[in-house]
Amino acid sequence: MTDNLMTIRAMCDAFDVTPRTLRFYEAKELLFPVRDGTKRLFTRRDRARLTLILRGKRFGFSLEDIRQILDLYDRDGNDLAQKRAAYDLAMKRLAEMEAERTALDGMIAELKAELADAAPAPTRNAA
Numbered sequence: 001m002t003d004n005l006m007t008i009r010a011m012c013d014a015f016d017v018t019p020r021t022l023r024f025y026e027a028k029e030l031l032f033p034v035r036d037g038t039k040r041l042f043t044r045r046d047r048a049r050l051t052l053i054l055r056g057k058r059f060g061f062s063l064e065d066i067r068q069i070l071d072l073y074d075r076d077g078n079d080l081a082q083k084r085a086a087y088d089l090a091m092k093r094l095a096e097m098e099a100e101r102t103a104l105d106g107m108i109a110e111l112k113a114e115l116a117d118a119a120p121a122p123t124r125n126a127a
Contacts, residue, residue: 005042017050022042025050069082070082
């Protein structure tokens with residue numbers, strides 16, 4: 001293995017993912033490892049793409065959203081379109097996350113109020 005190529009095991013260790021995850025991303029055409037017989041060897045490009053895939057998943061982006069952003073970069077070789085599309089997509093996702101947080105804050109407040117009403121009365125010790 002050279003500095004530029006990593007085995008599937010090395011990728012799993014470096015990114016804390018399973019071989020199944022890497023094969024899934026390969027099947028979805030998000031990663032393109034070099035094949036050496038039955039061995040998969042991942043390039044620097046694959047590592048960079050996996051970093052972006054995992055970051056996108058952490059923020060709740062769909063694989064299709066992630067693919068579109070990655071494909072924009074691959075198509076024109078210029079990251080301006082990619083940055084703009086990523087920015088627009090991230091702004092949309094941020095708005096969705098903030099709306100989810102607002103709804104969750106309301107549900108938490110409502111549940112706390114219900115719990116306060118249902119809390120058992122403190123017991124007094126008979127002295």
